[in-house]
Amino acid sequence: MERDIIGRIRFGGGVKLSFLDEFEWIKRLTKDKQSIAVQQACGVQTGIGDDAAVAYMSSGHQLVMTCDTMTEEIHFKSITMRDKDIGYKAMAAAVSDIAAMGAMPRYALVSISFPRHADPLRIEAIYEGLYECANRWSVMIVGGDTTSSVNGMTISVTVIGEVQAGKALLRSAAKHGDIVFVTGELGCSAAGLDFLLRQELPSGQWGHSGKPEIERLIQAHGRPDPQIEAGLLLQSSGVCHALNDVSDGLASEAWEIAEASGVGIDLIEDRIPIAEELMAYAQEVEKDPLDFILYGGEDYQLIGTMQAEHAVDMQMKFRAAGLQLYIIGYVNMESVGVRLVQSSGYVVPIEKKGYNHF
Amino acid sequence: MERDIIGRIRFGGGVKLSFLDEFEWIKRLTKDKQSIAVQQACGVQTGIGDDAAVAYMSSGHQLVMTCDTMTEEIHFKSITMRDKDIGYKAMAAAVSDIAAMGAMPRYALVSISFPRHADPLRIEAIYEGLYECANRWSVMIVGGDTTSSVNGMTISVTVIGEVQAGKALLRSAAKHGDIVFVTGELGCSAAGLDFLLRQELPSGQWGHSGKPEIERLIQAHGRPDPQIEAGLLLQSSGVCHALNDVSDGLASEAWEIAEASGVGIDLIEDRIPIAEELMAYAQEVEKDPLDFILYGGEDYQLIGTMQAEHAVDMQMKFRAAGLQLYIIGYVNMESVGVRLVQSSGYVVPIEKKGYNHF
Numbered sequence: 001m002e003r004d005i006i007g008r009i010r011f012g013g014g015v016k017l018s019f020l021d022e023f024e025w026i027k028r029l030t031k032d033k034q035s036i037a038v039q040q041a042c043g044v045q046t047g048i049g050d051d052a053a054v055a056y057m058s059s060g061h062q063l064v065m066t067c068d069t070m071t072e073e074i075h076f077k078s079i080t081m082r083d084k085d086i087g088y089k090a091m092a093a094a095v096s097d098i099a100a101m102g103a104m105p106r107y108a109l110v111s112i113s114f115p116r117h118a119d120p121l122r123i124e125a126i127y128e129g130l131y132e133c134a135n136r137w138s139v140m141i142v143g144g145d146t147t148s149s150v151n152g153m154t155i156s157v158t159v160i161g162e163v164q165a166g167k168a169l170l171r172s173a174a175k176h177g178d179i180v181f182v183t184g185e186l187g188c189s190a191a192g193l194d195f196l197l198r199q200e201l202p203s204g205q206w207g208h209s210g211k212p213e214i215e216r217l218i219q220a221h222g223r224p225d226p227q228i229e230a231g232l233l234l235q236s237s238g239v240c241h242a243l244n245d246v247s248d249g250l251a252s253e254a255w256e257i258a259e260a261s262g263v264g265i266d267l268i269e270d271r272i273p274i275a276e277e278l279m280a281y282a283q284e285v286e287k288d289p290l291d292f293i294l295y296g297g298e299d300y301q302l303i304g305t306m307q308a309e310h311a312v313d314m315q316m317k318f319r320a321a322g323l324q325l326y327i328i329g330y331v332n333m334e335s336v337g338v339r340l341v342q343s344s345g346y347v348v349p350i351e352k353k354g355y356n357h358f
Numbered sequence: 359m360e361r362d363i364i365g366r367i368r369f370g371g372g373v374k375l376s377f378l379d380e381f382e383w384i385k386r387l388t389k390d391k392q393s394i395a396v397q398q399a400c401g402v403q404t405g406i407g408d409d410a411a412v413a414y415m416s417s418g419h420q421l422v423m424t425c426d427t428m429t430e431e432i433h434f435k436s437i438t439m440r441d442k443d444i445g446y447k448a449m450a451a452a453v454s455d456i457a458a459m460g461a462m463p464r465y466a467l468v469s470i471s472f473p474r475h476a477d478p479l480r481i482e483a484i485y486e487g488l489y490e491c492a493n494r495w496s497v498m499i500v501g502g503d504t505t506s507s508v509n510g511m512t513i514s515v516t517v518i519g520e521v522q523a524g525k526a527l528l529r530s531a532a533k534h535g536d537i538v539f540v541t542g543e544l545g546c547s548a549a550g551l552d553f554l555l556r557q558e559l560p561s562g563q564w565g566h567s568g569k570p571e572i573e574r575l576i577q578a579h580g581r582p583d584p585q586i587e588a589g590l591l592l593q594s595s596g597v598c599h600a601l602n603d604v605s606d607g608l609a610s611e612a613w614e615i616a617e618a619s620g621v622g623i624d625l626i627e628d629r630i631p632i633a634e635e636l637m638a639y640a641q642e643v644e645k646d647p648l649d650f651i652l653y654g655g656e657d658y659q660l661i662g663t664m665q666a667e668h669a670v671d672m673q674m675k676f677r678a679a680g681l682q683l684y685i686i687g688y689v690n691m692e693s694v695g696v697r698l699v700q701s702s703g704y705v706v707p708i709e710k711k712g713y714n715h716f
Contacts, residue, residue, distance in 0.1 A: 052456055052517075054526045057415060063412070063421075070505075071506065113429050151510055152507055161410070
């Protein structure tokens with residue numbers, strides 16, 4: 001809320017922030033980023049500036065709510081993420097959770113804590129990134145809180161969306177006979193991070209490879225695209241069962257579906273798509289690209305299951321919508337867990353481990 | 359979300375947290391705090407455990423959304439707040455923003471970041487406090503995120519409520535001829551904080567006065583009561599215009615209404631209620647109790663304006679409901695701002711300043 005931004009900055013703020021008049025500060029962060037007309041068209045009656053925001057929801061719909069937090073040195077460092085990307089990705093990660101329910105994101109609240117000595121331009125860049133992502137998906141930022149912290153930055157984004165009542169896609173809905181799909185290539189974000197960390201640059205400097213394929217990996221890490229259209233298409237189809245977003249790597253997400261649904265999942269190695277740039281990078285650093293895919297995180301593609309007989313039809317619908325759908329495995333009832341059907345024909349268990357932050 | 363709690367704790371967590379199995383940890387924090395039956399009765403279809411929560415809203419209602427963040431050493435220290443109180447107050451502050459719109463709080467999402475070396479029992483106590491407050495007002499905690507931080511604790515609570523469409527009470531709605539009211543005594547929280555800070559106890563120790571009147575001040579600081587019933591009564595009456603919660607002191611909140619509504623507000627010194635325990639404490643520390651009231655914060659009473667002719671009737675309704683309503687001033691059109699009509703008869707401007715955190 002505006003009140004909070006004023007109050008907390010004004011009194012919690014130190015030298016660097018105090019030169020900014022409180023209203024000037026709010027204006028810089030939020031003004032003109034989403035016009036009143038756009039906000040109204042998107043259902044906002046009262047946005048930033050009162051104790052709470054007031055907004056409309058579509059009738060016959062349920063609320064879908066999530067929040068996602070990123071902390072400095074844990075989820076990002078200045079050598080792995082540019083400030084604008086930090087904002088973009090914080091919003092994208094929360095929006096992705098809404099996509100993973102087959103729902104439509106509508107409103108967001110943003111809470112940022114940062115040290116008193118922080119450079120206001122950094123905060124402005126983060127807000128620019130937040131709005132860039134929000135605007136791309138017509139998510140209205142209706143409130144938030146900006147506070148000082150003793151050390152380090154924390155960004156927490158809550159996104160509120162809606163889904164037709166009873167139609168949310170839960171991770172517990174996988175059924176025997178389903179196929180397992182993903183909506184895009186995985187592992188690129190983790191490879192981009194791997195590249196940036198290997199540069200060992202001083203804090204604040206930014207790694208450039210000069211190679212377009214590496215830049216695409218870095219882009220995947222800093223600017224992931226939440227798969228909202230794919231989620232909505234899957235939800236409206238009526239044939240999708242379980243759905244999850246890949247925030248912690250394919251292994252971890254497949255395990256979550258398997259455990260929540262009480263089923264087994266077999267992933268077929270040869271069917272898992274591998275981006276060319278990931279393949280090239282993995283060769284360069286002498287790693288198995290599958291490691292990035294299974295145990296890397298933050299790609300924010302969707303993984304789910306659907307009735308096998310509808311899979312090809314759905315793939316065509318995805319193609320027609322300019323989206324991708326890869327069938328990478330199937331659900332079995334043998335036991336609860338995840339296995340990999342290797343190219344050699346061997347079937348090996350996949351460990352239930354996920355993304356390891358710094 | 360459960361996934362996040364697992365993922366982040368498991369991989370971001372250090373020695374102290376790692377002894378806890380991931381599921382055990384989630385269970386400790388959230389299990390049995392709000393039963394499935396209670397959640398369902400309160401509109402939750404899918405709570406903690408999927409990418410996002412799914413819940414119902416009342417038809418014909420608008421969403422009301424807010425978020426409030428507290429950071430360690432800025433909004434609380436171990437000598438000013440017990441862990442359970444930190445959780446209670448974090449929830450109360452966000453719920454109070456919903457009350458200040460005349461709305462009903464329904465769902466909450468909690469984001470906590472804490473250092474890897476944090477004592478898990480501290481986090482559990484904070485969660486207990488969060489649930490204690492949430493349960494008291496039937497707010498369902500449907501999600502959140504638990505992450506590590508490099509230093510210090512940050513708690514961000516988002517609350518989602520609802521209000522009959524078009525009926526939210528905005529701070530911009532004060533009108534000429536309105537009276538100004540508050541729903542309870544102010545300044546006690548700031549006095550309680552003042553007492554605790556004066557003890558100069560080592561970190562982790564807790565001040566006890568042995569005097570019940572001081573304990574009431576400490577209670578006001580650690581366990582504020584959001585005024586939901588009062589807000590709903592004001593909203594349903596149809597005669598209340600502007601409404602705000604007193605989080606930053608009476609002066610700051612009155613200024614917010616005055617500026618948002620483009621009016622002047624005169625507060626009458628003799629009509630501002632002063633709690634006996636505040637009066638006694640102020641005498642003891644040789645301070646003016648009005649300083650705590652005007653410039654202290656975090657009482658979470660409501661301040662608002664309503665049509666003068668309905669004020670007495672509303673006071674009787676409040677009394678019948680076991681609530682308080684003090685008429686402390688009036689709206690004028692002379693200029694935008696806030697003045698104090700002193701006991702002496704002098705009218706002096708009130709500074710537009712608010713609560714000063716440590």
